[in-house]
Amino acid sequence: MKKAVLLDVSAIMYRAFYGNLNFRTKNEPTGAVYGFVNTLLSIINQLEPDYIGAAFDVKRSTLKRTEMYKEYKAQRESAPEDLVAQIPRIEELLDCFGIKKFKIDGYEADDVLGSLAKELGAKDINSYIITGDKDLSQILDGHVNIALLGKGDGGGLKILSTEEDVIEQLGVKPNMIPDLFGLIGDSSDGIPGVRKIGSKKAIPMLQKYENLEGIYENIDSLTELPGIGKSLVNNLIEDKELAFISRDLATIEIMHLDLKENELEYKKDNKKLLNLFKTLEFKSLIKKMGLENEEQEKVDPQLVQTISQPNNGMQLGLFSFQGTPEVLEEKGFDVLNGTKIKEKLNSSDVISIFLGEKGVAVSLKNKDYYIPLDNDEDKKYFQEILNSNAKFISYGFKNFLRKGYSIKNMEFDSMLAYHLLTSQTREEVEVMLKNVLDEEIEKYSEVFGKTKIHEVSLEEYGKFLVKRSRGILVAYPELMKELEVNNLYEVLKETEMPLIRVLADMEIEGIKISPEYFSKYSLELEEKLEQLTKKIYEDAQGEFNINSPKQLGEVLFINLNIPPIKKTKTGFSTDGEVLEKLAEQGYEIAKYILEFRKLSKLKSTYVDPLPKMVDQNNRLHTTFNQTGTATGRLSSSDPNLQNIPVRTEDGMKIRAGFIAKEGSVLLGIDYSQIELRVLAEISQDENLIEAYSENQDLHSLTARKIFDLREDETVTREQRDAAKTVNFSIIYGKTAFGLSQELKISPKEASEYITRYFEQYPSVKHLEKEIIMYAEEHGYVETYFKRKRIIEGINSKNRVIKSQAERMAVNTVIQGTAAEVLKKVMINLYNFLKDKNDIYMLLQVHDELIFEVEKDKVLKYKEEIEKIMRESIKFSKVKLEVNSSIGNSWAETK
Structure with a gap:
């Protein structure tokens, strides 16, 4: 029996868009198109269809359903501009595959897909509707199957073919789905349904009475069903008209499309696809689909040499493995014709290294290695390699430094280079390689699933890891070229690369905290929260879950009858802005809830977690992120110390728990109004x-x-x-x-x-x-x-x-600019302090630096550091000024 695939274009392109947000050429966004191609190829490969059709949605203003109910889809936000810009490209893509497009004024894509499926079924052709919308299951029959995007194993298609499949997915038979939505509505589509009826209440009613008519005929008996009270019955009675309107809105409308024989046959035009993929810079898809045979691309001869070197069965540029990288199982293991790696290196070599959870990948020009690093011998051997005169490149050098390795020549960090070029924040190495080389590198979960790292063999993990080190090596010249073209190499070399060592040393040193202080403060906050809870319950005239926005909304705007400020798709808004306005209007309960939320957040974010994150010396080691913000400011994580409230009583109380070690004090210095x-x-x-x-x-x-x-x-x-x-x-x-x-x-x-x-x-x-x-x-x-x-x-x-x-x-x-002033100053301070053992730079928070200094040296260092901070950056007309304070705790340095 012949098969047809029917594409819900909107569902596929939205999913593709959000899965590939940062894909773009210099001229246009491309992520939705790229994801669409891959989805389409996967579908064709899995289902092997004889026919394909594609249905598009039309403007809301043309829909017949809006005549029935004006609010239908009125709340839907406009599609993101970058997605709208790609729709013509997706249409062009479908043309390249010879896929017929359907767009019918007045009708939604669901109606078109349902109508196509029914007409194909009449011709004895099985259809698979590719969608994200479970509602379409209502048309399922012997010839119609629903394939849900991303719901299957490994994020693939979940195919619903039988009545039992639909019941498992939605809880009701296919023919009951419109009645189900008649009761529960659909906030995303603006289908109202009946107030306070969700699936848990609606399904038992439909299982017993089959449809809306049956439910309303037995309205007086509904309270016999579990969980159905008089108030819900009243809602059903009052919202009866809305229930039937909602059912009509949720019902697929079947049209006669007069589908001609073989109208949905498709055939891809490789030349058109090649031209489109070249424009969109889809190099990996050109290779994947064998389109390069249509017209040989001109390639830089130097690049060909780089990616065509033999590598133990591996194609360097394509990352397809037939062999295994060398595994250095113990010190002295002979490689490269009986010579150790380090003895083969010279000052002109560029070596890529990438650190994993249980080992390191090392890529030379024509060889890849994996070193397990599971014992001191391996670690010592790897350190010897790092001591060589070779130039090392990586993606995140700080990871090595935090593990205790020292690297003689840190030449190039591709994570920082990519960040400078794209303004993207904290991207994974796989994303960088995809965007620079157009190569798909599978993530750990995609390769090993839920297998724990210690259960993965050295051979398999080595294969996994060297893909990254090899990719970093191949991407290096491309990133260098882009940096130079964009005049950003100096920023990398003069600021970002030197800063790596600065931050690593700060992270390794950490800052001491007082667990006893935080324990005491936690109890204090607990008492305040208990008092606030009592006040809130008193004003609310009963107990409820204060942390539940839904319950809080009901208490404020239904029980207490306070006029609502704004609504969301799911009900009344109780966000901070709303509560602030209510507090201004004199509602005491709003003030209590705002205070409750603030103290709860302090307790759960800082006061309770911080003592659990210290080392054996009660020192806390945050991570400073060079790629954490698009402006270039540093961010911190695990824990995030930059979000501690500034210049508030609560912020000061948290800072009071950060202390100097015995015999030392904390020195805090910040720039005066640096941004101004x-x-x-x-x-x-x-x-x-x-x-x-x-x-x-x-x-x-x-x-x-x-x-x-x-x-x-x-x-x-x-x-x-x-x-x-x-x-x-x-x-x-x-x-x-x-x-x-x-x-x-x-x-x-x-x-x-x-x-x-x-x-x-x-x-x-x-x-x-x-x-x-x-x-x-x-x-x-x-x-x-x-x-x-x-x-x-x-x-x-x-x-x-x-x-x-x-x-x-x-x-x-x-x-x-202000952030870069701080970075340059930190580098100068590091060079001044790095060989000293009586002072350490510990924290950078916005325009503030915190040092730990021996008590008797603090005044001397204060004067020297202030001088460096004033004089490191000299503007033409404005002098930089600093403020400094000394104390036993961070709070005292403010």
Whole structure:
């Protein structure tokens, strides 16, 4: 019997888009197309269809269902712009495969797919509908199968072919599915259903009475069913009309399409596919589908030599293994014609190394090795290799340094290079290799599933790991070329590469905490939370789960009858913004819940976990991430110390638990208003420069302007605080509305503040316009030190997206420059301190550095460090100033 595959284009392309978000050429996004091709090839390979058809959705405004119910799909967000941009390419792809496209005004893709399947069934052709929508199961019959994307083993297709398959998936027979949605609705499609009826209540009703008619005929008997109370019956009665409308909305409409014989036959055009894939830079797909035979590509001869070297049965550029890498099982194992690796190396060699959980992969020009590193002998042998004069490249050198290895020549970290080129944050090596080499490298879970690392053989793990070291070696010249073309090599060499050792040493040293202090503070928070819980229950007139947004919404807006602020698809919103507004309106319960959430978060995020993360000396070792932010600022994780509240009582209490070791103190030094000083230097605004050169209080100066104060009038603390917020809001690109929310004033007042600010500092406004124009023309912005960041959406026609991109552009130039000042200073400080054993740099948090210093040396070092921090970076018009404090705890250094 012949087979047809029917494609739900929207379902496939959405899934492909979100699975390949960062795929793009220099001219266009490509992830949805790439994922679509792979899905299509997989389907053809698995199902071997004789026919293929593809159904597209149409504009909501044309749908017949919106005439039936105006709210149908009204809540759906517009498709992301990058996805919309790829739809013509997906249509072009389908044309290359000769697949007929269906798009019928008034009808959804589901209707088209159902109609096609039924007509094919009448011709004795089996159909497989490829979709993500279980609703389509309602048309399942002997000739119609539903293939659900991503629901099968290993994320493949889950095929529903029988009534039992559907019952297992949805709990009801296929013909009951419209009735099911008549009861439960579908918030994603705007189908209302009946209030407070979900699957657990609806399925037993349908199992007993089969459809809506049966349920309403037996409405008086429903309370006999488990969990069905009078209130639900009342909802059913009141929402009866909506129930039947919902069923109609959820019912697939079968049309007569007059499908001609063999109309869905398909045949791919390899020349068209080759041209399309070349445009989209799908090199691996060209190889995978054998399209290079259509027209030989011109390849750099040097690259051919690099990727065609024999490698023990492995094709270097394609990562397809027929053999096994050398495994160095013990010290002295002879390789490379009886010579150890290190004896074969010289200063001109570039060697790629990649560290795994139980060993390291080493790739030379024409050989790959795997060293297990499961004993001291192996580790010593590997360290000897690292001591050679060869140039080493890797993806994440800091991993080696944290493990105690030293590397003589760290030449190139491709993780940092890729980050500089793409502005992407914390990408895995497989993503880098895919985007640089267009090579698919399977992740651990895809190769070994849930097999634990110690159960994987050395041979198999070696194969797995050397794919990465080989890929890093092959990607190296491409990344180098791109860095040089984009003038980013200097940023890598002068800032990011030297910073690796700085951060590694800081992480290894760690900072001491007092577990006793945190234990005591935890009990204190527990008591406060118990008191708050009692107050909340009293105001709520009963107990409920405070951490459940749904229950909280019912308490506030149904039980207490408070007018709701906003709703979401799932009910009443109880987010922080809503609670803040309720608190402003005088609802005490909202204040208690805000305080409850704040203290709960402190307790669960810091106070309880931190003592469990220390080493035997009660020292905490965070990880500093060089690729954690798009602006270039460092981030920290495990634990994240940069998110501890700044300059609040709670933040100070947490910092008080970070202490100096015996005989030492903590020295905290931070830059004074570094981002505003950067703004003054880059904008060259005369008033800003004058304020800093004369050591005026910038916030008071701004306050005088925005509040229109006379010279003899005193600036109040409240006015200065408001002006400080305005000063920093300009850097962060806050809108008048955003500023009004923060200052709790009207948007009109906030707008006036911003206008007066720019009157005071006119060159800042000019700078913002210049940055935005540059971003619109080039697609990226540059910091003072020439670091780049790609600005997505800067030329978007969507005003919201464009405004966000504009704020991002301005913020990146200022904040990114300030971040690089800190990095350069940290490198200089490291070089000054690295051979000393009476002082250690421990933490970097935004513009603040924390040192641990022997008590009797602290004043001397304080003076020397301040000098380095002032003089490391010399701007043309603005001097950098620092503040410093000494204390026994981090809190005392503020």
